[in-house]
Amino acid sequence: xxxxxxxxxxxxxxxxxxxxxxxxxxxxxxxxxxxxxxxxxxxxxxxxxxxxxxxxxxxxxxxxxxxxxxxxxxxxxxxxxxxxxxxxxxxxxxxxxxxxxxxxxxxxxxxxxxxxxxxxxxxxxxxxxxxxxxxxxxxxxxxxxxxxxxxxxxxxx
Amino acid sequence: xxxxxxxxxxxxxxxxxxxxxxxxxxxxxxxxxxxxxxxxxxxxxxxxxxxxxxxxxxxxxxxxxxxxxxxxxxxxxxxxxxxxxxxxxxxxxxxxxxxxxxxxxxxxxxxxxxxxxxxxxxxxxxxxxxxxxxxxxxxxxxxxxxxxxxxxxxxxxxxxxxxxxxxxxxxxxxxxxxxxxxxxxxxxxxxxxxxxxxxxxxxxxxxxxxxxxxxxxxxxxxxxxxxxxxxxxxxxxxxxxxxxxxxxxxxxxxxxxxxxxxxxxxxxxxxxxxxxxxxxxxxxxxxxxxxxxxxxxxxxxxxxxxxxxxxxxxxxxxxxxxxxxxxxxxxxxxxxxxxxxxxxxxxxxxxxxxxxxxxxxxxxxxxxxxxxxxxxxxxxxxxxxxxxxxxxxxxxxxxxxxxxxxxxxxxxxxxxxxxxxxxxx
Numbered sequence: 001x002x003x004x005x006x007x008x009x010x011x012x013x014x015x016x017x018x019x020x021x022x023x024x025x026x027x028x029x030x031x032x033x034x035x036x037x038x039x040x041x042x043x044x045x046x047x048x049x050x051x052x053x054x055x056x057x058x059x060x061x062x063x064x065x066x067x068x069x070x071x072x073x074x075x076x077x078x079x080x081x082x083x084x085x086x087x088x089x090x091x092x093x094x095x096x097x098x099x100x101x102x103x104x105x106x107x108x109x110x111x112x113x114x115x116x117x118x119x120x121x122x123x124x125x126x127x128x129x130x131x132x133x134x135x136x137x138x139x140x141x142x143x144x145x146x147x148x149x150x151x152x153x154x155x156x157x
Numbered sequence: 158x159x160x161x162x163x164x165x166x167x168x169x170x171x172x173x174x175x176x177x178x179x180x181x182x183x184x185x186x187x188x189x190x191x192x193x194x195x196x197x198x199x200x201x202x203x204x205x206x207x208x209x210x211x212x213x214x215x216x217x218x219x220x221x222x223x224x225x226x227x228x229x230x231x232x233x234x235x236x237x238x239x240x241x242x243x244x245x246x247x248x249x250x251x252x253x254x255x256x257x258x259x260x261x262x263x264x265x266x267x268x269x270x271x272x273x274x275x276x277x278x279x280x281x282x283x284x285x286x287x288x289x290x291x292x293x294x295x296x297x298x299x300x301x302x303x304x305x306x307x308x309x310x311x312x313x314x315x316x317x318x319x320x321x322x323x324x325x326x327x328x329x330x331x332x333x334x335x336x337x338x339x340x341x342x343x344x345x346x347x348x349x350x351x352x353x354x355x356x357x358x359x360x361x362x363x364x365x366x367x368x369x370x371x372x373x374x375x376x377x378x379x380x381x382x383x384x385x386x387x388x389x390x391x392x393x394x395x396x397x398x399x400x401x402x403x404x405x406x407x408x409x410x411x412x413x414x415x416x417x418x419x420x421x422x423x424x425x426x427x428x429x430x431x432x433x434x435x436x437x438x439x440x441x442x443x444x445x446x447x448x449x450x451x452x453x454x455x456x457x458x459x460x461x462x463x464x465x466x467x468x469x470x471x472x473x474x475x476x477x478x479x480x481x482x483x484x485x486x487x488x489x490x491x492x493x494x495x496x497x498x499x500x501x502x503x504x505x506x507x508x509x510x511x512x513x514x515x516x517x518x519x520x521x522x523x524x525x526x527x528x529x530x531x532x533x534x535x536x537x538x539x540x541x542x543x544x545x546x547x548x549x550x551x552x553x554x555x556x557x558x559x560x561x562x563x564x565x566x567x568x569x570x571x572x573x574x575x576x577x578x579x580x581x582x
Contacts, residue, residue, distance in 0.1 A: 089235075089365045089366050090233075090235055090236070090365055091233050091234045091235040091236075093231070093232060093233045093234060094232075094233050094322075094323065097232060097233075097314075097323065097324040098319065098321055098322070098324070099318075099319040100319065100321060101318075104321065108321060111440075115436075115440075116365065116366055117366035117368050117371070138318060138319060140317060141315070141317045142317060143317070143560045143561055144315070144559070144560050144561055144573065145315065147478070147544065147576065147578050150478060150479045150578045151478075151479045152479045152481055152580065153477075153479055153480065153481065154480075154481050154482075155476055155480035155481060155482045155488075157489075
């Protein structure tokens with residue numbers, strides 16, 4: 001075996017080795033990419049998948065039909081400021097129920113700061129109050145509103 | 158980024174393995190090596206998710222947790238505020254399933270009735286005393302009363318301009334049967350000084366901010382109310398231990414006054430030499446303008462007066478609103494009426510928006526401060542849309558208004574007539 005042939009064989013071996021190494025890289029890389037997208041490939045029981053997936057997708061920021069799923073608040077400018085500052089102590093349900101003008105919301109914030117340990121909202125206060133008066137405006141119901149949303153049914157006896 | 162680093166390290170490791178141990182090792186062992194090495198990743202990935210119960214799922218179901226009827230309406234979940242609808246209150250004695258919940262703080266945990274104590278203290282107590290629950294039950298005579306307990310803000314949702322707070326419609330009222338000892342007997346056992354003015358309760362529920370120095374609510378009533386026969390320290394509701402959400406193991410019950418006086422989870426009652434100044438006794442809580450104001454008007458704190466007896470009110474609990482019936486058929490309506498400290502003297506209904514009123518039959522209360530049951534047979538002259546309006550009049554001749562009563566900043570005391578929609582086909 002000539003020196004040249006020996007070298008060629010050697011290079012061939014190195015080439016094969018490199019090829020193997022490279023393909024291993026590609027396979028491993030490909031696998032890891034797949035795994036990062038589908039982390040459950042080793043989980044063969046499929047039953048809990050639906051539960052896990054739905055709740056996992058229902059992340060903090062999810063918006064559906066213009067409503068922030070986690071809190072039920074309307075998606076609009078200032079939403080996350082409201083979520084982050086106003087739903088730590090109390091439920092968003094109490095926000096959604098109420099209808100106030102800017103002055104009364106500011107008064108409510110002041111009351112929460114004085115008695116409920118709410119922090120100084122700084123520039124966020126305007127963002128929050130604007131969000132509230134814009135998205136939850138006051139409806140004039142007069143001295144007595146008409147009956148609405150009546151669920152009609154046949155009375156049996 | 159960390160994931161990338163981990164991957165790189167991982168590939169490096171594989172490469173090292175290949176170089177060190179030759180190809181066949183890789184060929185035979187790669188899969189098992191992969192899974193073994195990736196094991197850590199799987200645990201942190203899908204497997205962990207499988208056993209992990211996301212916060213959204215941990216959120217408790219109030220209907221199950223508190224044994225509430227499925228048609229109860231959740232106004233607030235932190236703190237819990239849940240109300241009934243008129244038709245859910247059809248029972249003469251309200252069962253737990255249809256009793257509204259009004260909480261100001263977070264539900265207390267780890268309550269042990271065996272070690273529970275009640276302390277009577279305050280400026281105007283003769284001897285500060287502490288009683289165990291068993292001592293209360295054995296040392297004092299027990300009494301049972303049906304008591305109407307209504308949230309001061311029941312009906313708030315109708316006020317215009319809107320009032321701040323939970324937007325109760327009509328369902329923040331109940332009349333359950335309460336068993337306990339008279340507050341008077343316990344206060345007298347500790348001794349009441351002649352300068353006593355008020356009592357104030359303290360309880361173990363936690364403030365929403367989790368600040369241990371703050372009480373979610375600590376209200377009370379004047380001595381005259383505290384010393385009434387029907388004001389109880391109750392340990393039973395409808396014959397059973399009080400459900401946790403309604404104040405287990407000990408609740409102060411003062412019928413006919415805002416429900417906030419009926420403190421839950423009570424462990425201390427102070428006999429005060431002044432009007433109690435606990436949380437929600439001050440500011441504008443449970444207060445209305447001392448003098449009437451125009452809707453939306455600003456009222457100074459000094460011009461607000463504490464609510465005492467609740468006003469006259471009634472509910473049609475049968476049928477549920479929205480009933481359709483055939484022409485010529487008689488509609489049998491029924492419901493309850495109550496009037497705070499007073500009795501209801503007269504009950505009427507109207508099918509023509511108050512143009513004419515007809516009387517209902519109304520029963521006497523089972524005991525003072527229990528709601529009274531009424532019924533009537535209603536006939537409709539022709540087909541069409543009707544509303545049946547109900548109006549109660551108290552023993553002093555004061556009736557429910559058809560329109561909203563006097564506006565007040567916090568939206569209390571809306572006792573406007575209840576009405577249901579009916580269609581005759």
